[in-house]
Amino acid sequence: MIRLWRDKPVSIPIKSGDVTVPIKHIFPSGRQALSHSLQIAGLGRNDKVAIPEWSSHCVISAVGKVATPIPMFEVAKYNITVDAILIYEQWGWPIPENVMNNLGKIFKDKILIYDLVDSAHFKFEGYVNNKLFKNIYSIISLSKILGLPGGGIALANGQQLEYKSNVEFEEYLDAFDKVDYTGLELPGIINNYKKSEIPAVSKNIKSWLQTNDLFGSISCELQQRQNNILILSEGSLTKEWPAWMKKAIEIGAGPGIAPLFRGEPDLVLMNNQKKLKKELGIETSIYHFNWSGDPLSPNYEKCLAIPVHGLIHNINKIVALLNI
Numbered sequence: 001m002i003r004l005w006r007d008k009p010v011s012i013p014i015k016s017g018d019v020t021v022p023i024k025h026i027f028p029s030g031r032q033a034l035s036h037s038l039q040i041a042g043l044g045r046n047d048k049v050a051i052p053e054w055s056s057h058c059v060i061s062a063v064g065k066v067a068t069p070i071p072m073f074e075v076a077k078y079n080i081t082v083d084a085i086l087i088y089e090q091w092g093w094p095i096p097e098n099v100m101n102n103l104g105k106i107f108k109d110k111i112l113i114y115d116l117v118d119s120a121h122f123k124f125e126g127y128v129n130n131k132l133f134k135n136i137y138s139i140i141s142l143s144k145i146l147g148l149p150g151g152g153i154a155l156a157n158g159q160q161l162e163y164k165s166n167v168e169f170e171e172y173l174d175a176f177d178k179v180d181y182t183g184l185e186l187p188g189i190i191n192n193y194k195k196s197e198i199p200a201v202s203k204n205i206k207s208w209l210q211t212n213d214l215f216g217s218i219s220c221e222l223q224q225r226q227n228n229i230l231i232l233s234e235g236s237l238t239k240e241w242p243a244w245m246k247k248a249i250e251i252g253a254g255p256g257i258a259p260l261f262r263g264e265p266d267l268v269l270m271n272n273q274k275k276l277k278k279e280l281g282i283e284t285s286i287y288h289f290n291w292s293g294d295p296l297s298p299n300y301e302k303c304l305a306i307p308v309h310g311l312i313h314n315i316n317k318i319v320a321l322l323n324i
Helices: 030-040 057-064 072-078 097-106 142-146 167-178 186-196 203-211 214-233 243-250 266-280 315-322
Strands: 048-051 068-071 084-088 111-115 135-141 152-156 257-260 285-290 300-307
Touching (some): 030 057, 030 142, 030 152, 048 057, 057 084, 135 142, 214 243, 214 315, 266 300
Parallel strands (some): 048 068, 084 111, 111 135
Antiparallel strands (some): 135 152, 257 300, 285 300
């Protein structure tokens, strides 16, 4: 089964002279990197952070551990003053430049938390105009981008933040990793808990980082995503995609998931979902996608979210099956 998010790591062996990211800059997860960034930014319970509608529960809880999350639509509608905004590149689809510039004008001198957990096209030096916001904190997930069993990176204005792993909790992680969960329903629960809550980086992630080229692996994943999304975009399945999404593909975006069948009845979505699972062993989900690309004027509609990450090697078969 190929999962909606990549669950097997890219492996590009490290070579002599390759630039690596020190372990001290690796967080247990993207969500822990998010909470840590809010703390470093000086935010607290009395501070409000505007977040997009349909944010995942882990984003809401990660923000809620430090500050008070509030829906961005309500912030815009009622002109609510906030201390920071969180912008999420949904499934790795970049925010259009004109939208980001407008956000910079409206939230000038506020803190920007840029959630890039799904975006293989991210840049360490950042690609948002720093003059628009007070400070920019970027969040990256090695789990969602590369399929590692955890791992995240946090950047403050392009500079990597440090994380001190709890040695005692590393022992708990090792114990979890040694248990055979074959045939049980627990692995997903435990893995989610490990990545989200335990304040330690597992030996598995450390070992991968010490033996693999992080930047080379991300570059490989990006290229595979770009190849898949380009093939998909050339067919009739993406006729409902707005211009900003097509522009994103042209400028080299690397989303890991593509939204299809916009506005179709639930029955159509479910039938195609079953078809992909049965015929090709591909997991999909029925989700809401923001078709406007603008978090201040969102247009969330149901779609069938399909994977286009690097584990998809049969994108042409997907296109052919869904065009029947």
